[in-house]
Amino acid sequence: MQQVPKIKVLLAEDDLSLGYVIKDNLVDAGYDVILCPDGQSAIDKFDKNEVGICLLDVMMPNKDGFAVAKKIRQQSDMVPILFLTARSMEEDKIKGFQSGADDYITKPFSMQELLMRMEVFLRRTRKMHSDKTVTFTIGQLNFSYTDLKLTIGQEVFNLTQKEADLLKFLCEHSNRILKREEVLLNVWGKDDYFLGRSMDVFITKLRKYFKADPQVNLETIHGVGFRFNTPAL
Amino acid sequence: MQQVPKIKVLLAEDDLSLGYVIKDNLVDAGYDVILCPDGQSAIDKFDKNEVGICLLDVMMPNKDGFAVAKKIRQQSDMVPILFLTARSMEEDKIKGFQSGADDYITKPFSMQELLMRMEVFLRRTRKMHSDKTVTFTIGQLNFSYTDLKLTIGQEVFNLTQKEADLLKFLCEHSNRILKREEVLLNVWGKDDYFLGRSMDVFITKLRKYFKADPQVNLETIHGVGFRFNTPAL
DNA sequence: AATCCTCTTAACCAGCACTTAACCAGATTC
DNA sequence: GAATCTGGTTAAGTGCTGGTTAAGAGGATT
Numbered sequence: 001m002q003q004v005p006k007i008k009v010l011l012a013e014d015d016l017s018l019g020y021v022i023k024d025n026l027v028d029a030g031y032d033v034i035l036c037p038d039g040q041s042a043i044d045k046f047d048k049n050e051v052g053i054c055l056l057d058v059m060m061p062n063k064d065g066f067a068v069a070k071k072i073r074q075q076s077d078m079v080p081i082l083f084l085t086a087r088s089m090e091e092d093k094i095k096g097f098q099s100g101a102d103d104y105i106t107k108p109f110s111m112q113e114l115l116m117r118m119e120v121f122l123r124r125t126r127k128m129h130s131d132k133t134v135t136f137t138i139g140q141l142n143f144s145y146t147d148l149k150l151t152i153g154q155e156v157f158n159l160t161q162k163e164a165d166l167l168k169f170l171c172e173h174s175n176r177i178l179k180r181e182e183v184l185l186n187v188w189g190k191d192d193y194f195l196g197r198s199m200d201v202f203i204t205k206l207r208k209y210f211k212a213d214p215q216v217n218l219e220t221i222h223g224v225g226f227r228f229n230t231p232a233l
Numbered sequence: 234m235q236q237v238p239k240i241k242v243l244l245a246e247d248d249l250s251l252g253y254v255i256k257d258n259l260v261d262a263g264y265d266v267i268l269c270p271d272g273q274s275a276i277d278k279f280d281k282n283e284v285g286i287c288l289l290d291v292m293m294p295n296k297d298g299f300a301v302a303k304k305i306r307q308q309s310d311m312v313p314i315l316f317l318t319a320r321s322m323e324e325d326k327i328k329g330f331q332s333g334a335d336d337y338i339t340k341p342f343s344m345q346e347l348l349m350r351m352e353v354f355l356r357r358t359r360k361m362h363s364d365k366t367v368t369f370t371i372g373q374l375n376f377s378y379t380d381l382k383l384t385i386g387q388e389v390f391n392l393t394q395k396e397a398d399l400l401k402f403l404c405e406h407s408n409r410i411l412k413r414e415e416v417l418l419n420v421w422g423k424d425d426y427f428l429g430r431s432m433d434v435f436i437t438k439l440r441k442y443f444k445a446d447p448q449v450n451l452e453t454i455h456g457v458g459f460r461f462n463t464p465a466l
Numbered sequence: 467a468a469t470c471c472t473c474t475t476a477a478c479c480a481g482c483a484c485t486t487a488a489c490c491a492g493a494t495t496c
Numbered sequence: 497g498a499a500t501c502t503g504g505t506t507a508a509g510t511g512c513t514g515g516t517t518a519a520g521a522g523g524a525t526t
Contacts, residue, residue: 048408074371074463075408147410148454160483161457197503198485204505222493223502393472413514431474433514440515455482456513468526475520486509494501 005137006032007052007122012042012068013084014060022055025111039063048076049135049144053122055114057084058104069102078133080125082117084109136171138230139215143167152212162187166202170218170228179225239265240285240355245275245301246317247293255288258344272296276304286355287314288347291337302335313354317342338423346423353422356398369404371463372448376400385445395420399435403451403461412458 009031013019016037023033034051036042040062046054054072056065063071069081083104105117134145142151145168150157159167166187170178184191184199203218203226210216219227242264246252249270256266267284269275273295279287287305289298296304302314316337338350367378375384378401383390392400398420403411417424417432436451436459443449448464 074404075465077406077409148457160455162484194486197487200503201485201505203503207504220503395473427475430476430514434474434516436514437516453514456484470525471523473521473523476518478516478518480513480515482511482513484510484512486507488507489505491504492502494499496497496499 006030008032008034008050009118010034010036010042010046010051010054012036012039012055012060012065013057014038015057022111022114025115029115039065039068042068043071046072046075048079049142051079053118054079054081055084055118056081059086078125080121082121134168136168138171138174139213141210141213141216143171150209152209155212157209163202163205166199167206170206170226171230174228174230177221177225177227181225183225239263241265241267241283242351243267243269243275243279243284243287245269245272245288245293245298246290247271248290255344255347258348262348272298272301275301279305279308284312286351287312288317288351289314290317292319315350315354346418349418350422353398353420357394367401369401371404371407372446374443374446374449376404383442385442388445390442396435396438399432400439403439403459407461407463410454410458410460414458416458 007030009026011019011022011026011033013022013035014037019035019037023035026033034045036045039056039060042054042056043063054069056068058065060068065083065085069083072079072081081102083102085104085106087106103117103121105114132146136143136145140153143149144151145164148159148161148164150159150167166183169183169187180196180199181191184195188195188199207218210218215231217229219229221227240263242259244252244256244259244266246255246268247270252268252270256268259266267278269278272289272293275287275289276296287302289301291298293301298316298318302316305312305314314335316335318337318339336350336354338347366380369376369378373386376382376397377384378397381392381394381397383392383400399416402416402420413429413432414424417428421428421432440451443451450462452460452462454460
């Protein structure tokens with residue numbers, strides 16, 4: 001079975017008995033849940049590289065849901081945010097706060113309803129931003145193409161666009177032989193002697209980064225090309 | 234996404250197949266569109282209380298775009314007018330006809346480009362009608378877009394409109410890489426060499442303001458764009 | 467018409483990313 | 497094992513990108 005990494009849900013709900021119910025149900029449904037009893041702690045716990053979706057109660061002590069959303073939006077304008085609101089709340093107030101990646105659900109709701117909304121919502125925003133957030137996790141190596149950042153353990157490398165383009169191509173075609181020509185055409189757009197040498201320079205650079213992770217290596221297939229060996233998932 | 238009353242677009246375009254394409258796209262983007270096949274009917278349909286923006290093809294039978302604009306200007310000197318011109322047209326001819334609330338876009342243009350141009354163009358007029366204040370608080374930095382004021386510690390800077398537009402866009406998309414092109418399209422509405430240089434001048438200005446707050450910085454991603462780094466939550 | 471203000475264009479320069487060169491080590495072929 | 501070829505590696509070169517300041521252009525205001 002394909003072991004898809006679980007989606008992390010940041011749940012901010014001050015009514016703790018309700019919070020635990022929601023959490024348990026979400027865990028059962030296969031999500032990782034971080035439950036926060038108030039707004040501020042939700043802000044503290046938020047990490048854009050980790051959290052897949054936020055569920056924020058609108059009415060909370062110590063920063064309400066909107067204030068939390070505003071803070072979170074400063075870190076990421078993509079993460080979907082679902083507000084949990086009381087029925088009494090007027091629609092326009094909510095709408096006023098929403099950005100494109102937000103939606104809301106009115107309490108009380110059934111768990112089934114929440115799960116459906118989350119799924120639809122995740123699918124939609126994922127599709128909308130599919131070209132925006134591109135990340136690969138291989139071994140202990142985390143590569144965000146979008147941010148041009150390669151993280152291996154503690155070390156963070158800022159990549160250039162070309163380095164990132166090349167690495168992305170390798171990640172997308174790992175564990176199989178790639179002809180030199182194939183790489184050149186896909187990453188540089190053409191294939192000549194000098195660009196080939198230029199590629200070799202880039203390969204050297206990437207290999208330096210990989211030194212930090214013994215699990216991955218970029219093997220040379222003499223006279224043919226390369227193979228980017230990465231651990232099976 | 235937003236259910237603010239839709240903005241009415243008066244579109245005058247004699248090439249009907251093109252007209253319908255534009256209309257469909259604008260409707261998809263949430264506008265109300267009145268499509269007129271010639272200049273005279275555009276004048277007839279114009280109603281200053283209704284129309285939010287005019288898109289006028291310059292070359293049309295039965296009153297060209299300029300003549301239409303002249304008539305419209307008699308009724309309202311506020312309504313933004315965007316001329317659709319052929320590439321062959323000399324710039325000075327267009328400039329001569331433009332008033333302050335006019336601009337032009339050269340055919341062929343991408344729909345994305347048109348939409349951006351319209352939005353940038355509408356922003357100003359819309360801002361005047363909306364009483365909603367837009368403010369950002371980042372680090373020790375307080376930015377009121379509505380008031381064009383940037384406060385850092387004790388210091389208060391009065392921003393120009395463009396500075397504020399740019400800063401707003403940066404605030405709305407902080408902590409992620411923004412391509413130069415992306416910024417230009419969103420803030421200036423088009424992307425060419427000179428506007429790119431103009432943007433660099435503005436970037437320099439903003440950086441001067443940011444000097445006062447070490448927590449925020451506007452990083453250059455060479456060959457790609459910028460990233461507005463703001464403190465973690 | 468004179469001044470101010472804002473934005474664009476120009477000019478100069480520094481630093482950077484990518485390419486090219488140069489040298490060398492394995493691999494491959496004979 | 498010499499000759500050739502392929503590619504690893506480092507350094508030098510080159511053009512491009514962008515930082516910065518100042519000059520220019522056009523509106524608006526007086």
